[in-house]
Amino acid sequence: MNYTNTLKIALNALRRNKFRAFLTMLGIIIGVASVIAMLAIGQGSKKSIQDEMSSMGTNMIFIMPGADMRGGVRQSASDMQTLKLSDVEAIKEQCSAVSAVSPQVSSSSQAVVGNNNWPTSVYGVDNDYLEIRKYSIETGRNFSDREVKTYAKVCLVGQTVIENLFPNGENPIGQSIRVGTIPLKIIGVLAEKGENGMGQDQDDMIIAPYTTVQKRMLAITYIQSIFASAASEDVNDQAIEQISETLRRTHKLKADDADDFSVRSQAEMVQMFSSVSDMMTMLLGAIAGISLLVGGIGIMNIMYVSVTERTKEIGLRLSVGGRGNDIMMQFLVESILLSVSGGIIGILLGLGSSTAVSALMNWPTVIVPMSVVFAFLVCTVIGVFFGWYPARKAASLNPIDALRYE
Amino acid sequence: MGNKIIQVNELKKNFHVGEITVHALKGIDLEIEEGEFVAIMGTSGSGKSTMLNILGCLDKPSDGIYKLDGISMGDMNKNELAGLRNEKLGFVFQSYNLLPRTTALENVEMPLYYNSRVKAKERRERALAALDAVGLADRMHHMPNQMSGGQQQRVAIARSLVNDPRVILADEATGNLDTRTSYEIMSLFQDLNDQGKTIIFVTHESDIARFMKRNVVFKDGRIVKEEWVKDRFNAKQMLTELPVDQDVI
Ligand SMILES: Nc1ncnc2c1ncn2[C@@H]1O[C@H](COP(=O)(O)OP(=O)(O)O)[C@@H](O)[C@H]1O
Ligand SMILES: [Mg+2]
Numbered sequence: 001m002n003y004t005n006t007l008k009i010a011l012n013a014l015r016r017n018k019f020r021a022f023l024t025m026l027g028i029i030i031g032v033a034s035v036i037a038m039l040a041i042g043q044g045s046k047k048s049i050q051d052e053m054s055s056m057g058t059n060m061i062f063i064m065p066g067a068d069m070r071g072g073v074r075q076s077a078s079d080m081q082t083l084k085l086s087d088v089e090a091i092k093e094q095c096s097a098v099s100a101v102s103p104q105v106s107s108s109s110q111a112v113v114g115n116n117n118w119p120t121s122v123y124g125v126d127n128d129y130l131e132i133r134k135y136s137i138e139t140g141r142n143f144s145d146r147e148v149k150t151y152a153k154v155c156l157v158g159q160t161v162i163e164n165l166f167p168n169g170e171n172p173i174g175q176s177i178r179v180g181t182i183p184l185k186i187i188g189v190l191a192e193k194g195e196n197g198m199g200q201d202q203d204d205m206i207i208a209p210y211t212t213v214q215k216r217m218l219a220i221t222y223i224q225s226i227f228a229s230a231a232s233e234d235v236n237d238q239a240i241e242q243i244s245e246t247l248r249r250t251h252k253l254k255a256d257d258a259d260d261f262s263v264r265s266q267a268e269m270v271q272m273f274s275s276v277s278d279m280m281t282m283l284l285g286a287i288a289g290i291s292l293l294v295g296g297i298g299i300m301n302i303m304y305v306s307v308t309e310r311t312k313e314i315g316l317r318l319s320v321g322g323r324g325n326d327i328m329m330q331f332l333v334e335s336i337l338l339s340v341s342g343g344i345i346g347i348l349l350g351l352g353s354s355t356a357v358s359a360l361m362n363w364p365t366v367i368v369p370m371s372v373v374f375a376f377l378v379c380t381v382i383g384v385f386f387g388w389y390p391a392r393k394a395a396s397l398n399p400i401d402a403l404r405y406e
Numbered sequence: 407m408g409n410k411i412i413q414v415n416e417l418k419k420n421f422h423v424g425e426i427t428v429h430a431l432k433g434i435d436l437e438i439e440e441g442e443f444v445a446i447m448g449t450s451g452s453g454k455s456t457m458l459n460i461l462g463c464l465d466k467p468s469d470g471i472y473k474l475d476g477i478s479m480g481d482m483n484k485n486e487l488a489g490l491r492n493e494k495l496g497f498v499f500q501s502y503n504l505l506p507r508t509t510a511l512e513n514v515e516m517p518l519y520y521n522s523r524v525k526a527k528e529r530r531e532r533a534l535a536a537l538d539a540v541g542l543a544d545r546m547h548h549m550p551n552q553m554s555g556g557q558q559q560r561v562a563i564a565r566s567l568v569n570d571p572r573v574i575l576a577d578e579a580t581g582n583l584d585t586r587t588s589y590e591i592m593s594l595f596q597d598l599n600d601q602g603k604t605i606i607f608v609t610h611e612s613d614i615a616r617f618m619k620r621n622v623v624f625k626d627g628r629i630v631k632e633e634w635v636k637d638r639f640n641a642k643q644m645l646t647e648l649p650v651d652q653d654v655i
Binding site for chain 2: 002005008009012016017312313315316317318319320321322323324325326398399400403
């Protein structure tokens with residue numbers, strides 16, 4: 001028998017049971033659609049985290065006190081006092097791959113203007129900090145070297161703080177803001193930056209010279225962390241290496257001493273978050289994959305029932321000259337038609353719902369072309385695999401036994 | 407005449423059911439010539455269907471020789487038997503065996519799908535001609551459940567004719583029908599036979615057997631009587647004599 005005939009017979013058989021065919025396909029449809037949508041959502045969130053972190057500057061490097069004990073128990077970084085201002089100076093002078101460097105000390109304080117107050121964080125930094133962390137000034141100016149040297153009572157303020165302390169839209173420049181017990185003069189307002197990849201509000205902050213925060217607020221001489229910029233993304237690794245060497249030297253560590261600081265780059269963080277969201281994507285995909293498998297078993301179940309239910313039909317087809325092979329092909333083609341058309345509908349539904357999710361819920365989605373190809377292949381395989389056994393059973397029937405079957 | 411289309415020698419068929427062996431056919435000798443119209447008769451369980459199934463290549467004999475159109479069945483494989491059924495044989499069953507939710511036309515076309523030499527256009531033409539021959543051309547788009555038993559059986563007969571078979575085999579083809587409809591079906595078979603078709607018709611009803619030319623009576627897996635029918639019934643004439651509103655059961 002030729003293929004067109006097999007196809008026609010199979011199509012006619014499915015047409016006779018439209019509703020059941022649809023129900024059978026439903027499992028595949030849902031399975032495929034969820035695989036595609038899940039992967040699209042997973043990839044979308046990965047990409048948006050990556051974009052977000054890259055926008056913070058991929059050549060940013062940060063240095064924390066204390067040994068690097070990823071995953072292990074570690075003291076709170078701010079309690080450790082291994083980083084000194086001399087470290088910053090040394091990095092500035094000795095590391096050729098580093099283009100900018102700034103210390104950071106921070107304190108959580110209540111900020112007050114008139115009757116309004118707002119709990120926020122004050123970061124004490126050098127004036128290169130804005131460049132390193134890709135902050136920009138909307139109005140006003142950055143503080144000068146002189147203001148750093150003289151512990152000047154000046155500050156730059158983020159948008160969230162402005163909104164809460166100046167609710168009536170007054171011009172904040174030149175106004176005084178009391179942070180803890182210290183009054184600071186606002187000399188600049190930072191441009192809005194939004195949330196970072198971890199959902200932190202990057203506009204809820206006050207920036208002041210580190211000297212001011214060290215002496216006037218915290219009364220400490222050490223620094224809590226150091227931020228630096230590699231000269232370019234390409235020299236990231238080189239910069240990290242130079243920083244480590246420099247700090248080991250200034251800290252007078254012996255060859256077999258462990259580092260008493262840790263150096264991380266933004267690029268590393270991007271990678272870490274990417275691998276986390278890759279794992280999430282895989283998990284989502286696996287769950288969706290299971291529903292695809294269940295859909296496949298649904299097809300097998302229906303095909304199996306259908307062989308039993310249609311034993312008389314099989315007997316009739318055999319009696320008019322259908323060969324075992326013809327019968328087997330009919331059932332196999334039916335099963336493949338079901339799963340492949342279910343797959344196609346599922347792919348369209350998956351693409352549609354991914355688009356809808358990103359449009360309606362503002363979730364980023366990225367369609368993965370491979371997942372479409374993969375879903376299609378899996379459906380074909382499911383059709384063959386789960387259709388095979390029932391089809392073989394149908395083909396092996398004896399004509400007379402099939403005809404007499406009640 | 408004279409061409410022996412069916413030759414059966416010492417044919418036996420045993421069924422094994424658990425420990426027991428049922429001897430359904432215990433040595434049958436039978437010859438049927440082209441153009442014959444033979445009734446296979448006998449009580450229930452006498453082996454009629456078993457015989458017909460073997461003649462129709464649906465089942466294999468346990469022993470003995472069966473030649474169809476000069477070809478011995480003994481050394482044919484499953485696929486060759488299927489090809490033989492497709493080209494040389496037509497079946498009519500007691501319960502019609504039409505595909506549900508499938509039009510009369512498509513039911514009649516069905517056997518031709520398994521003959522790759524017949525193209526789509528020819529398939530349609532031949533199915534229409536077969537439906538026309540049984541007087542159902544106007545019902546070709548009807549589904550089985552939209553037709554009476556007699557009409558369904560006529561569709562089944564059209565299906566058995568569509569491949570222009572050498573022999574038509576019918577097993578209790580009137581068994582589910584009332585008298586008038588039975589006569590109508592017999593009239594159709596008589597016409598086909600008049601046109602030269604060889605027909606073998608299994609029935610346990612002796613009045614139905616009188617529409618045929620020759621009767622072969624089975625009992626316990628053996629032929630106990632063979633006779634040519636004297637005073638053969640003519641279905642068309644009997645139909646005119648039947649009371650119009652009343653079915654004689
Ligand atoms: N598939 C089978 N398995 C076991 N016994 C069978 C089978 N088919 C027929 N028989 C037995 O063979 C005998 C003849 O059956 P059958 O040819 O169907 O009789 P008839 O058609 O004359 O009523 C019966 O005793 C029946 O029980
Ligand atoms: Mg019988």
